[in-house]
Amino acid sequence: MGEGEPRFPYPEFRKGQKELADAVAEAVARGELLVVKAPTGFGKTAAVIYGLLKAGAERVLYAVRTVNEIDPVVRELKRFGARFTFLFSARRMCPLLSQPGGSAPGVEDFWAACRLVRARGSCNYYSELRAQGLEPVRELLNSAVTFSAYRLAWMVASNLKACPFFALRALVDESTFVVATYPYLFRRDIFYSLLEVLSYEDLVVVVDEAHSLVNAHSMLEERVSERELRRAAEEVERYAPEARLVSRALRSLAEWASRIRVSRLTLLDKGEVLSRVEDPALVFDAAEAVRYRVLEEALTLGSPEGLRRVRTSISRVASWLEVLSMDESSLFAEPPSDGQGRTWLLATPLDPAVVVKEPLEKAKAAILMSGTIPPGDFAGEVLGVERERGFIDVGMAFGVRGVGRYYAVVVADVTTAYKSRGPEMYSAIAERVAVISRGMPGVKLAVYPSYEVMKAIVERLPLDIEVVVEERGTSMEEVEEKVLQLEGDVLVNAVAGGKLVEGVEIVDYEGRNLVATVIVVGVPFPQPDDYTRKHLEVLASRLGEKRAKELVYLVGTMIKVRQALGRALRSPDDRAAYFLLDYRYLRRDIRQLLEVSYHRVVRGVSELEATVKRAASMITV
Helix, strand or coil: CCCCCCCCCCCCCCCCHHHHHHHHHHHHHHCCEEEEECCCCCCHHHHHHHHHHHCCCCCEEEEECCHHHHHHHHHHHHHHCCCEEEECCHHHHCCCCCCCCCCCCCHHHHHHHHHHHHHCCCCHHHHHHHHHCCHHHHHHHHHCCCCCHHHHHHHHHHHHCCCHHHHHHHHHHHCCEEEEECHHHHCHHHHHHHCCCCCHHHCEEEECCHHHHHHHHHHHCEEEEHHHHHHHHHHHHHHCCCCHHHHHHHHHHHHHHHCCCCCCCEEECCHHHHHHHCCHHHHHHHHHHHHHHHHHHHHHHCCHHHHHHCCCHHHHHHHHHHHHCCCCEEEEEECCCCCCCCCEEEEEECCCHHHHHHHHHHCCEEEEEECCCCCCCHHHHHCCCCCCEEEEEHHHHHCCCCCCEEEEEEECCCCCCHHHCCHHHHHHHHHHHHHHHHHCCCEEEEEECCHHHHHHHHCCCCCCCCEEECCCCCCHHHHHHHHHHCCCCCEEEEECCCCCCCCCCCECCCCCECEEEEEEECCCCCCCCHHHHHHHHHHHHHHCHHHHHHHHHHHHHHHHHHHHHHHHCCCCCCEEEEEEECHHHHCHHHHHHHCCCCCEEECCHHHHHHHHHHHHHHHCC
């Protein structure tokens, strides 16, 4: 950046931006961890980048939760003229082994295929990158009008005929900012294998949407089914017959799994698995042998593009077993989402510190930021980070208020409390959702505590209401496409804490926010199952029972609600209506953590209809 102050790319600072930038610069200079609480739309991305440049940070790893969240960071970095690159899933970028919006092999299968075609010189994209060098890639990133990580990656493939992932990874060494999804920072296997030019000690780390680190353990979750265990055994018998002990162990596991029937997440004795496997290393070796023999066969029978159809069950089983072998992990039986299909065996650690502690402690400095940081010593107590740290609440410190204006209504004659659930209550909730959807303009986002509750209510909605329903595999691109087709008059139904609620924007072709109304159905408390109980037990061993319960049941729940509400206020000009459909939003503890002022409390459909008219008039002013 040269000598002196960096250039701020806007005519003036918003209130509190320069002060936050100064705090970031000071934290970097002192080598501290700084937790930043800042309201949505305040401009914290620009303020933090300015502070990092002012501090002279030489290498920043800017970690975001999802691929979509790379885009606004890239937009700001281009405005600052900073040298940057970005990284997300290599298999989703790959023009040879996957297609835009299409499927790709599993992670281990993908990397085995990638290594094979590169070693044989069969990947023209990789060969072209080596021939061209990096300058065309850098020029494309700087000159492209789009800020979309997906579009930029595919422009490298389509315009330059080069491999997007290896091009963007090669730029790491000459970039000040590396914007990447969480696994590049917190999955140590990924960090050390794909970012080998870096070490944690070299980096200033920024973590956006840092509230989600409460559930950082989910980054390591792996699940398999009885069917995959049987298929894995068949693969070993066909492609690695020398590994008879492995196929025998897998068939024993499959037989054991076939007897498991559960209606909710249920804790299992992981010793039942480990005693049958005995030596996990044998499974890992067998998985590698199977992968390469399957890939060799596929490559012999067709072109390199045929490798994208390779999916080995043994690879998934090996990844699952690797997590299960961790001392900190637990094993659960997970029922099928539709109540009929396969039961899943879920392996996961349950303490976020297992995932985030080392990277955040080793980094040169760290900035954790969110609009919904949990109260208390978040980094030290919840994440287990032991280093000098500070905290700044932009709203409290600099008098900054959230952007836009909202009108909040509590609908207090319905609830999703477990004791009240049933056809009659679901019908009552659906009637109220329909009233709101018909009466409010623009995109309506309805957020539910679970897929099961969402399904029960959506199927009771009148047929004249256009809906988009989040499934487990729904992509943001699919939602945006349907919303634009319906010209914005649509009810988007999503699950609290899911991909459509956390940190994404539904915008029109000009980038304007389309969500004007958020309907939160119920209070998304965690399910009362073994997973929740074990999660509490693990956290209580470090935090104490009272604090663990507060985090799991109340703080985590209110973060999900606040993130949902935040989808409607993204800029100073936005106007939003909030409808909270559950009498429990009147509880004092919930109101304190939610930090939303209620304008009306209504009971009954007729009262709601009148309130919807008032809310609609206010947000269309």
